[in-house]
Amino acid sequence: MGIEIIKDKCTGCTICTKVCPFCALTMADKKAVIDFDKCTLCGACVDSCKFHAIELKRENSRTPNLEQYKGVWVFGEQKKGKIQSVVFELLGKGRELADKRGVELSCVVLGHNIQGCAEELIHLGADNVYIVDASELENFIDEAYTKVLVNVIRKYRPEIFLCGATVLGRSLVSRVAVKLHTGLTADCTALDIDPKEGFLMQTRPAFGGNIMATILSKNHRPQMATVRHKVFKAAVVNKSRTGKVIKETVDRTLLTSRTKILDIVEEVTATVNIAEADIIVSGGRGMKGPENFAILEELAQVLGGAVGSSRAAVDSGWMPYSHQVGQTGKTVCPKVYIACGISGQIQHLVGMQSSETIIAINKDPDAPIFTVADFGIVGDLFEVVPLLTKKFKAALNR
Amino acid sequence: MKIVVCMKQVPDTTQVKIDPQTNTLVREGVQSIINPFDVYAIEEGVRLRERFGGTVTVVTMGPPQAENALREAITVGADEAVLVSDRAFAGSDTLATGYILAMAIKKIGDVDIIICGKQASDGDTAQVGPGIATQLDLPQVTYVNKIEDIKDGHAVMHRMTEEGYEIVQTSMPCLITVVKEINEPRLPSLKGKMKAKSAPIKAMKAIDMDVDESRLGLTGSPTWVSKIFTPPSRPKGEIFEGEADACADKLVSTLKDHLKG
Numbered sequence: 335m336g337i338e339i340i341k342d343k344c345t346g347c348t349i350c351t352k353v354c355p356f357c358a359l360t361m362a363d364k365k366a367v368i369d370f371d372k373c374t375l376c377g378a379c380v381d382s383c384k385f386h387a388i389e390l391k392r393e394n395s396r397t398p399n400l401e402q403y404k405g406v407w408v409f410g411e412q413k414k415g416k417i418q419s420v421v422f423e424l425l426g427k428g429r430e431l432a433d434k435r436g437v438e439l440s441c442v443v444l445g446h447n448i449q450g451c452a453e454e455l456i457h458l459g460a461d462n463v464y465i466v467d468a469s470e471l472e473n474f475i476d477e478a479y480t481k482v483l484v485n486v487i488r489k490y491r492p493e494i495f496l497c498g499a500t501v502l503g504r505s506l507v508s509r510v511a512v513k514l515h516t517g518l519t520a521d522c523t524a525l526d527i528d529p530k531e532g533f534l535m536q537t538r539p540a541f542g543g544n545i546m547a548t549i550l551s552k553n554h555r556p557q558m559a560t561v562r563h564k565v566f567k568a569a570v571v572n573k574s575r576t577g578k579v580i581k582e583t584v585d586r587t588l589l590t591s592r593t594k595i596l597d598i599v600e601e602v603t604a605t606v607n608i609a610e611a612d613i614i615v616s617g618g619r620g621m622k623g624p625e626n627f628a629i630l631e632e633l634a635q636v637l638g639g640a641v642g643s644s645r646a647a648v649d650s651g652w653m654p655y656s657h658q659v660g661q662t663g664k665t666v667c668p669k670v671y672i673a674c675g676i677s678g679q680i681q682h683l684v685g686m687q688s689s690e691t692i693i694a695i696n697k698d699p700d701a702p703i704f705t706v707a708d709f710g711i712v713g714d715l716f717e718v719v720p721l722l723t724k725k726f727k728a729a730l731n732r
Numbered sequence: 733m734k735i736v737v738c739m740k741q742v743p744d745t746t747q748v749k750i751d752p753q754t755n756t757l758v759r760e761g762v763q764s765i766i767n768p769f770d771v772y773a774i775e776e777g778v779r780l781r782e783r784f785g786g787t788v789t790v791v792t793m794g795p796p797q798a799e800n801a802l803r804e805a806i807t808v809g810a811d812e813a814v815l816v817s818d819r820a821f822a823g824s825d826t827l828a829t830g831y832i833l834a835m836a837i838k839k840i841g842d843v844d845i846i847i848c849g850k851q852a853s854d855g856d857t858a859q860v861g862p863g864i865a866t867q868l869d870l871p872q873v874t875y876v877n878k879i880e881d882i883k884d885g886h887a888v889m890h891r892m893t894e895e896g897y898e899i900v901q902t903s904m905p906c907l908i909t910v911v912k913e914i915n916e917p918r919l920p921s922l923k924g925k926m927k928a929k930s931a932p933i934k935a936m937k938a939i940d941m942d943v944d945e946s947r948l949g950l951t952g953s954p955t956w957v958s959k960i961f962t963p964p965s966r967p968k969g970e971i972f973e974g975e976a977d978a979c980a981d982k983l984v985s986t987l988k989d990h991l992k993g
Contacts, residue, residue, distance in 0.1 A: 336823060336950050374823060375822045375949065377957040382960065476873075501892070501894055504862075505872070505875075508861075508862035508866075512827060512830060512862070512866040516827075517954030518859060518955070520855075520856065520857035521856060535958070536955075539856075540855075540957075540960070545960060545963075547960050549957055549958065550955070551954045551955050592902060593871045593901065593903070595899070595900055596888065598893075600895045601895070656892070661745065661768070661853055662768055670987070681745065684745070693983065699971070704971060706969075707969040708969045709969055709986060709987070710970070710971040710972065711972045711976075711983060712972070713976045717976045718979065725981065725984040
């Protein structure tokens with residue numbers, strides 16, 4: 335078994351039994367005991383034990399020539415030649431990581447007729463921009479994008495590779511990491527460099543949220559991570575920055591795919607992607623009907639935000655699924671989240687509790703949404719929301 | 733058509749509460765459920781069988797008690813169930829899990845379509861589905877919200893994107909991950925419940941599959957958890973009560989500068 339309690343060191347403090355996410359640790363004769371049917375070897379207890387009484391043994395494989403991997407890379411997701419906003423945020427964080435490591439920051443862009451992107455990416459902090467331009471890459475296709483990206487990564491060997499946790503990003507890098515046989519950490523909320531050994535410290539919520547885990551890929555390169563929209567601050571544009579643009583040509587065989595896009599349909603209702611919105615006004619069961627969402631739209635418009643929804647409102651058919659915030663919908667972290675008539679069940683909270691400022695409007699003063707709210711109004715939303723719209727309009731001169 | 737649905741047993745987060753004193757999860761009494769997204773995957777598998785014929789095999793990797801989740805899948809129409817369980821799998825990250833499930837599916841053999849939920853509600857990575865596809869060298873379509881048709885060795889489906897959806901054609905066999913919008917799962921039938929009680933669950937251990945042992949569990953996992961901590965709880969908020977107009981005034985004056993910047 336890979337885990338062991340060193341009985342001599344165990345003081346019977348019981349901390350590990352409380353930390354274990356799987357209730358696999360109990361006490362017997364004032365020593366910790368592991369239930370191996372429950373233990374998943376997650377390592378949470380090892381970190382919690384102040385007496386180093388729990389040992390996790392690993393015999394890990396290793397990426398060959400690991401020390402040759404250098405530099406921080408960011409995947410430059412683009413659609414129709416437009417770089418997606420999450421890339422600006424990744425470049426901001428990527429620059430910081432690259433400076434700490436004393437290495438270059440590079441951005442790789444796949445697409446067609448995308449030469450124009452390079453300058454913008456350099457102004458945002460990239461030292462190098464790698465461009466792979468081919469008609470087959472015009473739209474995202476899992477297989478072709480994977481083969482091309484794997485090829486480029488194998489050639490240049492970055493030590494860190496960051497990508498947005500978008501529909502495209504999650505589909506793509508999951509494949510790429512497997513092909514490269516390396517570690518990938520999804521939805522990181524913090525990234526830093528380990529000051530001693532230089533590893534990428536990847537922090538993310540674990541075990542369904544409320545617990546954070548810092549994850550390392552010590553023996554594999556590149557260390558890959560995805561990050562959601564709005565988690566990091568966007569890089570500041572500096573038009574005097576210079577950098578290199580490298581046009582990569584790839585073998586035609588890498589561009590083939592067994593899937594193809596027959597059509598791309600853009601839906602009007604989803605024109606504002608809530609994951610990218612700075613301000614979200616969300617409605618729940620308390621909205622009472624689809625027609626009432628108009629008052630949220632008015633407030634959202636005044637604030638320059640988007641309208642979200644709880645699962646209850648989507649399941650009732652009041653709002654399209656693309657607007658759903660929460661466990662089975664989208665995870666968002668806007669600057670301001672205004673929850674109207676949302677009681678705040680845990681499924682909803684996990685999708686929005688990392689928002690910068692949370693405002694709750696609810697009739698019920700005991701609604702759980704108030705426990706995460708920075709500001710709240712106990713009252714009838716049908717009275718409060720139109721008042722807010724009017725008052726914000728005046729206060730913001732809009 | 734041979735349909736495989738991958739599923740995971742997860743803690744029911746709707747029951748999870750936070751201990752306000754210690755700010756940690758209260759796990760006692762939390763039941764296990766089928767990952768919410770996998771419920772749609774199972775339903776879609778059953779619907780494909782109803783449209784095109786064939787069998788639905790549900791597969792899960794997990795501890796022995798994950799058998800309960802497999803039986804639940806049988807109540808809503810799955811034909812066969814495989815429990816991939818072995819101490820050697822403990823500590824697997826998404827890379828190792830994808831590998832193990834891929835090897836199990838290879839063992840099942842001649843699969844036409846693999847259906848996964850878009851992600852699991854406990855890990856939220858969305859990595860295992862594409863991981864299985866890559867290990868088996870299959871094409872994938874993620875975030876599927878509609879399967880239009882399957883014929884002549886090809887499937888046409890709708891894939892949800894940030895802006896709307898794409899209509900994608902893929903060759904078969906393939907792997908898809910599905911979102912909630914794809915269907916409305918049925919309730920268990922009486923016949924299904926009867927069947928689930930006695931249905932044989934096929935157990936698969938490492939020794940039953942042609943696996944490379946160095947790719948299992950902790951040894952096969954590049955990512956390591958180095959630290960676990962509880963995030964600082966949000967400071968208690970300011971709640972306005974009383975007359976609506978006065979409350980709205982307070983909120984607007986508190987927030988207006990924040991919103992300008």
